[in-house]
Amino acid sequence: MPTPETLGPRVALHLLNRAGYGPRPGEIAGVLDRGPTKWVEEQLEPGPDPELDSRLAAYNTLGYSTSQVLGLYNADNRTIGTILDHFLNAKVVRAAHARNQLQEVLVDFWFNHFNVFVNDGFDRYSISSYERDAIRPYVLSSFRELLGKATLHPAMLYYLDNYLNTVPRTQGGRQVGGINENHGRELLELHTVGVDAGYSQTDVVEASRCLTGHGIDNVGQTGNYVYRPATHDDGSKQVFGLSLGSGGGASDVERLLDHLAVHPATARFVSKRLAQRFVADDPPEALVSRLASVFLGTGGDLREVTKALFGSAEFWAEAFGTGKPKTGFEFVISAVRAAGGEVQNPRLVRIAIQDSGMPLYACNPPTGYSNRGADWLNPSAQLYRMNFALDLAAGAVAGVSADIRGLVRGGGGDPESPASAADAINRVVFGRTLTAASLAAAGRVTTSSGVSVSARVAGLLLAGPEMQVR
């Protein structure tokens, strides 16, 4: 039963868990000092984060263009390993340390919505540009802008084979090229109106015709977007309620995206996915409808839709539910944060994320990783999660330092007393939400040998059931 003493911390914990990757020590108190509403407003207007910048400074290839990456790779193919390391490490460091937590969660959400696969040939060289140039700047922008950037980025054009999607034509008496439906289909099914919107196989083909000619100038050398008029199907088209006359050229796809970006089915589909990520696996219909109205009323302004989400009663009510199971990535990062971990070398963190079934940027199908928490619960992932938490608390995750005694002392606890240490951790990073059973279990740790009392207590609590949900 919530009391005035526990209500605030529970709400702050909920906010930090959903709008970010969970609390670091002291952040629950910080949200309460600031006020949850003010905190959300600040997160919706991400400001500079010089501390994060300095953590990322060593990853000096993060700003490289695809052409630069390909140039380096062609000169020495070992360079791509370093470049990808920088990119993957930055994902971990940002999630673990960024002040603008909501921005990082949104980048993760929208990348996943417009998923591409890091191990797919050309995308190894262009994925860094894809996230940096097509996703990150637009997560609080208009959906139309984000959709346009993602659709025509070379990484997407490669991943969904659109660079090979051309009007069939005759060369030297032989027919070459032809329609490739991959991108046209996923544009409708996954990126905009959703599979239940009622489009037909003909709509898939017509959308694919709009996309013909949009490709990549040279996949092995420069990797830039190019439009080739000669391979565009310039006939008239009918796509899901949109009529395009012949001769539209490159504007066909722009008009199609204009049409889809503000379609009521898109508003619903996008709103439902957001609500599923931030509120519940099966989000309340009233919330989805309300977000869809905000989406349509603002022409797809994602800042306004996100703001409405965090202003909803349904969002706050979830602070008192059973929680939403974390994905592997969310669990591992939230454990690092809760332990007050400093990530110097993310290598083992990345391995733990991979072992939890969620290797970074490596979701092969275009559906992206599931936004449903329940999909991530299974014994194998559970074992890896518990082992990561136990290692982390014992100081056995090389590259991540976590001062567990400091964590306990920060909560006014005694690191040598199991019950006192558990109480302190409960206050500092669980918002006093730990169950009696968990506190009792942590209070029963022994001091036999090897692992210290505070490391055992923290290990149990970080490996326990409350930590598995957000």
Add this chain to the structure above:
Amino acid sequence: MSWDVSRRVFLRGAGLAAVGVGMAPSSLLVRTAQAASGAKVLVKVFLRGGADGLNLCAPYGDSEYYNLRGGIALPRPGQAGGVVNLDGYFGMHPEFAPLEPFFRDGRLAFVHAVGNPELSRSHFDAQDFQESGTPGDKQTPTGWLDRAIAQIPGKEVTQAVSFSSQLVRSYLGPEPVLVAQTLSSFDLRARNWRAEAETLLTSMYQADPTQVGITGLETFEAINTLLRAPTPPPSNGASYPNGNTGNALRQAAGLIKNGVGTRTVYVNVSGAFDTHSNQLNGNINDYRPLGQALAAFATDLGGLLDDVVLMVTTEFGRTARVNGAAGTDHGTGYAMLVLGGRVRGGRVLGRWPGLSSSQLYQNRDLAATTDFRDVFQEVARAQFGISASLFPGYTPGAGVGVV
């Protein structure tokens, strides 16, 4: 999701009361193992992405195949890179050559033109429909394998195993499932205080009535089962290829040989089956380890293969015509591969619909002439004696005579 979680809690609780987490007396485990030997096993291998049936089991005897496929048609048997002749009309992909002895001795069959009558060319919908077993209905709360194992006695967490990174839709529902990418080193890592950590964590998860708590307890049950029965090495000189499929089938064979009560195994294969471009290379890269792994699995099991039926399936076939990028787009009918000691193999089963324009579904895809549910039910009937329909709203036919 609306399955009865309380029932699952009860069953798990009952199992724990009987066995005691971490304290299973060895005699009990021995009894379980004895009871399990000779028990029938169903293995489902899912090629995620829409594997092209026309190049998996190619109708080289149909000249339309070469007209439609152009540069991505597989050559006839005996030619360079040609298919392995099966019956004078169909040939399997050359990378399945390691499986040829099992076809010749009648333990491997193909079923062609299988599919989903409620057409979806969406990967996600087609996978969902196939795994729920209810085409057209997205609300079905359980998967077809969950419904099958509900009818098999025994509640060990190792009864249903899924080699995948997530719980697969086929297993969705109240029955416990061990989902794992690997079963090696399946133990709690708490040096110097492992027993204490296990006891305390177990008490924490026991107090959580949600799916999180249930999963935690299943984890400890699995740890204790697997620690007592480590995967044995391959037998009969079987050699598994490196990679996920080989690892999964090696461990699946180990579970079956160990007799830890495993009755169904699911192997998720997430290759590059979605061959929209450069299909020939993609198929070679995927079918080589698959063919090697299946042959190793059959070799490894030896006589135990008599207890096993393994079926390879996918969500849909691909377009009959080559597309503009030496690939194929999402289609309809596909080919299944069925392997097992009691499979009525050495044949390509199912009714072949033909490839002429009028015979293609919507003048584009291989038509589906066998409902996949007929084959699934046929295998479940043979392995588990399940005669009542596993598919709500559908009465499966007699099947294609594959087992």
